[in-house]
Amino acid sequence: MALHPDRLFPIEASARAIARRLHESVAGLPILSPHGHTDPRWYAEDAPFPDPATLFVKPDHYVTRMLYSQGVRLEELGIPARDGTPVETDGRKIWRLFASHWYLFRGTPSRLWLEDSLERCFGITERLAPGNADRLYDTIAEALGKPEFRPRALFERFNIEAISTTDSAIDELKSHQQILASGWKGRVLPAYRPDVVVDPERVGFHDGVRTLLAMTGQLATWQGYLSAHRERRAFFKSLGATSTDHGHASASTADIGTAAAEALFARVLAGPAVPEDAELFRAQMLTEMARMSLDDGLVMQIHPGSYRNHNAPLFQRFGTDIGADIPVGMDYVRALKPLLDAVGNEPGMTVILFTLDETVFSRELAPLAGHYPALKLGPPWWFLDSPEGMRRARELAVETAGFYNTVGFNDDTRAYLSIPARHDTARRVDCSYLARLVADHRLDEDEAYEVAADLAYNLAKKAYKL
């Protein structure tokens, strides 16, 4: 194994040649990572990454869910249960377990990302296998100790122009302040993610709201609560934030008027919210956040439609984010109408929509984004962030929404070393899509170069105001 220069390109020779030319023109563009989940402390502290298992296996829910689905217990992967079941702490053993199950990832994007990361970062060109697991572990572990593998050095080596983290509304953003104070030139921006103080069904909602109000000195009223959000958004913005992000169970929005909202806020604050109130409160808050975006210019991202913590027994033992979040079918058309009636026609507004239900690309999202000035389509998300998923998303959306109602790529990852691989995958898939349009004469090649650069760089820069 070694990364083939033509990987992911069309198979037919003439289209492949076009894709190769297009890719060559964008492969060197800087990375804009306007939405993701890397840890700001990495950039603030610039400490070495720990062992290979902690880097590549334990925190990657794509990896752990696949292993778990095939009978590997989470404890064997170093993920601690709340009940005190013994957990594997030897990175090397976890890595060996990973290597012995590597065949499971055939045909998955995890395979592509890992192999690209291993070769790009560590010069490893062998296929991971039980026979070489120890040797590769040593190679990686040794490299991680070197200065050029520290977060900031990698940032520069990866040619990252700007990266956004995702941060709780009540986070003090100490790491971001530390980065700014350090004089390091790497651009690491926070993003305002208020779910914990917006979703009454989240564990920690009431504490979160209390903290939010305390941080801002606001009263526990609807107006005080909204002011607190405005204040925190301004604080995030002062540290470079250009966007907010909202991970809701559905895409429901509402616009129920001040009096009803005041009463609703009082109810959800008073105690455990009934499900209808919780849904309505989240829905109302999306519209409120949109109105605030209209004022403060923060770009709004909505990531809806994941049934979180679907596996109840596992959630009890291990908590959240263990691979048991499952997409559900969506209806954006009715759900978004209240928000769109409020701000959809504002040309200065940007709401970026994501979906885990790809059936809505052609049916709902492309028609919506191809009409409303405020709407843009986010890139294929999570399970759809894959070569086939990205290809389908283009095929489903471009004919109705065009390229210019989309916003380029998000890597959306906490797997730092995979960032170049993910962006390169997206660039390859997009260049392949464009190459097919050129090869069957739907697009001229000179235009394809422009679009390729827009998809790889310019659209993200513009949409996210980077």
Added chain:
Amino acid sequence: MALHPDRLFPIEASARAIARRLHESVAGLPILSPHGHTDPRWYAEDAPFPDPATLFVKPDHYVTRMLYSQGVRLEELGIPARDGTPVETDGRKIWRLFASHWYLFRGTPSRLWLEDSLERCFGITERLAPGNADRLYDTIAEALGKPEFRPRALFERFNIEAISTTDSAIDELKSHQQILASGWKGRVLPAYRPDVVVDPERVGFHDGVRTLLAMTGQLATWQGYLSAHRERRAFFKSLGATSTDHGHASASTADIGTAAAEALFARVLAGPAVPEDAELFRAQMLTEMARMSLDDGLVMQIHPGSYRNHNAPLFQRFGTDIGADIPVGMDYVRALKPLLDAVGNEPGMTVILFTLDETVFSRELAPLAGHYPALKLGPPWWFLDSPEGMRRARELAVETAGFYNTVGFNDDTRAYLSIPARHDTARRVDCSYLARLVADHRLDEDEAYEVAADLAYNLAKKAYKL
């Protein structure tokens, strides 16, 4: 730019060669346009078309919605708001605005249709751009003044064998009468579209029903109302109509019996209908229309599933048909059952189903059309009338419904000059699909020629009784 003879064909050389041969065999077939929205006055009056902007930009909702989505105001495109906001009236300025945004249409069917129209009709082989906008405007404007660019001349040049318009049930069909009286041989047929007198939630419903009853001298009873429909259908038929068309919010049908229907009619006629009554009335009327079709032989078309006028503020200012109709998810299986129980097994009956939700092609529509003698699948509609949309529709439906439960192509357009481009696009995509079946040995080439001609011409002729 110049239209490439191999556009839209498979990229691989052997499949492309097959597609080319197939397309060559159907490219010259006459156009049957059994469903569309051209204005019958064009053929009746045979007046010159106005300026290029009025021809290509203002009335094309595919075009105006894309420009609007990118911040162009509708007034700038010459679309008047009800509030008297000044509106652009200079066609040249609108055309320049269009030209400066032409890049937005990369990858969209609008791009293909316009470029084909410009080259086919006006010999224009340059890509539209700010730099040539004025010159191309002049070229088109000059041509439009010539006799060979009048509607009837174009009809003949386009090799249209028959075209159907879509006409309100209470339209007097004066233009159709005028065409017939004129001695011109062009075949322009009306189609019976009763939405305004069938949908209690349409603006104008009550006036419409009053007019319908007055035109036919019927009483305001359920039986009188049904008789009025029968009479109007007979009138449409006498002027050449072979079909009816029904644009409903959902595909719901009902068959509630005479007594319940009488009471329902009385309720919807008495005043503003409650939503449940409105839905039930539309549902019942689909079944009634189906029964009338069984009697009078008019082919029934159902175009359901568009959320009309989704953008409330824009609807208030500009009215309907401004690009804010958005598809919603569909369930045809339960919705159509009452109608199918009533007429689904009639081999003499034809109900043509359309969808904006392509997920139903493989799940619902192909299984339904591959079973019920009365059902046929319409071609990909609206946002799905595109190269990728058409390809997917074939891939999703043919394996279950075959080719012979489909009805060929509809251009469904009010953009007269795009009609040859649209039919040619469909023929190219179908020939490409067939070429792939031949190239991987699922179909013999001699059969592919037959199917290509059936899809391009024979199926529409038979299904629509042309």
Added chain:
Amino acid sequence: MALHPDRLFPIEASARAIARRLHESVAGLPILSPHGHTDPRWYAEDAPFPDPATLFVKPDHYVTRMLYSQGVRLEELGIPARDGTPVETDGRKIWRLFASHWYLFRGTPSRLWLEDSLERCFGITERLAPGNADRLYDTIAEALGKPEFRPRALFERFNIEAISTTDSAIDELKSHQQILASGWKGRVLPAYRPDVVVDPERVGFHDGVRTLLAMTGQLATWQGYLSAHRERRAFFKSLGATSTDHGHASASTADIGTAAAEALFARVLAGPAVPEDAELFRAQMLTEMARMSLDDGLVMQIHPGSYRNHNAPLFQRFGTDIGADIPVGMDYVRALKPLLDAVGNEPGMTVILFTLDETVFSRELAPLAGHYPALKLGPPWWFLDSPEGMRRARELAVETAGFYNTVGFNDDTRAYLSIPARHDTARRVDCSYLARLVADHRLDEDEAYEVAADLAYNLAKKAYKL
């Protein structure tokens, strides 16, 4: 016509060459048919098959539905109505009718299966047509009289290693006992299908439950009823069964506790169940069956989501299974949660999920199967068991679930002679999918050989414990 050795392979030459190599490596593997509907009496009695029409036309609902959709009456195909309408009994006439409509099957898998069967079994290399219908009828009829065309001889010729039938929970499995007693080495296994005693809305439910209890000497209580199931499952297992199968209207599962289940059982047993009770009982029984599988090791298959007997008038005249079962949209995520909370984390458990709604592959089933140890994805089912359907299923599911959370192919057929054709079609489509991954460098060719063999043979063997 003659079967092309490259049929269904990628069109592009280099990918085709890879697919050819991969296919060559698996084409000779034995057939495992772990789910299907062949009649165990065939193997028990080893009598000659009757005439070609009875073999290829009358019992094949793919065929009869297509002919019916185009106006052929079921009686003309030899399918008797309950009302005594005269029915065609001359196989030759039915075969001629079939031949004259053979063009309808262009582009369908029925075309591929029949042509493969005709050439593979009878050496027929002509395309069926009115002109050769009689001659081909005679060729087939003559062959069917020979010993080598008897069921057991074909079983061996087809290289079937094991085949599972699908059998009612209250079937005495006489044929299976007869096969075992006969000394014949062909492995024919029963599968436990309890729908008739689990679904209160099935005709025969109450009689079925009575029979079930009588066969096992159990009382008409919830506990007695469950014990009866356990006993019957053990009996099936003693005759070789390794699986159960459940054909429910939805994928709903429930886990309502013993007291509520006892009361529910009493209600559904007392008389016609209200729809809510019927749905809840089916839902609860899926979870009970899953628990029993955990105990006795039978693999559980769920085939949900078909709207059975959609065509009411035809159901009245002809009964079930006449081509009028239509898929509906599905939500597996919420529906399966109770069952998954109960057994989803059991690594020793196998629940194989099927779908007729392909939108759930990427949205729900791949994410679920890529997480829960107990879940596996079944192959594309029924209308999706087709070249395009299988390709899409791989493209939609593999990136998230991988190959190893799937279970290989099921032919799911009662058309015995088509079994080799169906398995070969699946192997060709899978090898083509793998070839594309190799050709664009997502997978190494040595791995593709392994995966090809796993998909063709090993995964079915393991998942179904064969």
